[in-house]
Amino acid sequence: MTAHIQNAQLLLLSGVLLTACLAKLLVRAPVAGTPEHVHGVPVPGRIRGATALWQGRRASVGLGLTEGALGLALLVSSHLSVRLATTVMFAAATWIVGELRVRRPDTGCGCFGGLSTRRVGRRSVLRAMLLTAVAVTSLPAPHAGYEALLDGPVDVVLVLLIELAVFAALSPELSVLTDRVRRLRPVTPCERRRSPLSETYARLRASEAWTASENAITSAVPLDVWREACWRFVVFPAHVDGRDTELVFAVSTAERSRTVRVAAVPSTAPDPDREPLTATF
Known part of the structure; x- marks a missing residue:
């Protein structure tokens, strides 16, 4: 059962990384400056640097490609170095998201490109922490991701579905995506709309x-x-x-x-x- 849970973590991490890659490449985040003060309090230089690195367009594309490469590597390789690199990335993301919540309450985390525009809240920090814990749990997984996907029992699917539900509940990006999809729908003018x-x-x-x-x-x-x-x-x-x-x-x-x-x-x-x-x- 432990091996099944570890294999499910690989699939979850791969799915999150590939989704983050696509979001960063396809959904451009609005350009915003990085102020030196927030509410009159100086923003430390290391936070300004981390914010610029995390939210700059070129860096965002580079980071997205790195996430995509790691997501694919988790699927096709069982090498420990891939999983260690994934764990380090999520640990760094947890630190950055936590610092943004404290130091930059006026900005989004950019975790999923232009979908992550809302201010960083507790859900985003908790999500990053849980993903880091998932990455640590997946280190001794016996199989590569695609093997767990092809040969995995029902237990792997159930664990994965539960974790996806938790991930969705902790993701404010879903409501942003829903709003964008709604805006794409043709809207009937209110004076012509049928209203029972x-x-x-x-x-x-x-x-x-x-x-x-x-x-x-x-x-x-x-x-x-x-x-x-x-x-x-x-x-x-x-x-x-x-x-x-x-x-x-x-x-x-x-x-x-x-x-x-x-x-x-x-x-x-x-x-x-x-x-x-x-x-x-």
């Missing part, structure tokens, strides 16, 4: 504007509902400061917007001939 009435009510009742006004509303049935451009307006009767009034909620119909605004207007006289609202929008 049920969606409007869900957004309304989840908003702070509704929570702040809910106790003043005197009826669960709206007086009127209509849509104009990117907004749907919902009117409820209310009792505010001893006077009857109407609260008009403006709910955004944009796909990812949760904006809800409210305004109080004087109550209009009731119309006995007014029929209950049955229309849908």
Whole structure:
């Protein structure tokens, strides 16, 4: 069982290194200067040097190629020198990420190129530490990575899947990648987007504007509902400061917007001939 776990570590490390290589080569990180002071505190020269080395474009490409070479070497070779080099790389990455979190709270780690733009947090540091521990664990693995992949039992696959899930949970880059993919999708203009009435009510009742006004509303049935451009307006009767009034909620119909605004207007006289609202929008 121990050998199976060690073999799974090789596959995990190889996958992480190859993914980091592709990200550094394909996703360019935004260019940012390295200030000498952060929040008025001088940044040590060794930290500025480490940041420049870690985040410079040429260095990023070189580092990515090195990671790719190590990832492939872990798959095809069982030589101890390859695994030692991998362990040293992850140990150095752990030190740099830890220093960035303390000394440069305004920057990303660049671990996965342009996807690692968010400030370094505890998850990134913990991920680097765990990968270093994984690299140490893989040192005595009996097989090369491809042998474990071809001949490995179900235990290797299960261990690998569990570790990949933990790795994903510790990777803020996933949310950045998801946001980029969403931006590539064609977005329907909010004024033309179909917005069911049920969606409007869900957004309304989840908003702070509704929570702040809910106790003043005197009826669960709206007086009127209509849509104009990117907004749907919902009117409820209310009792505010001893006077009857109407609260008009403006709910955004944009796909990812949760904006809800409210305004109080004087109550209009009731119309006995007014029929209950049955229309849908």
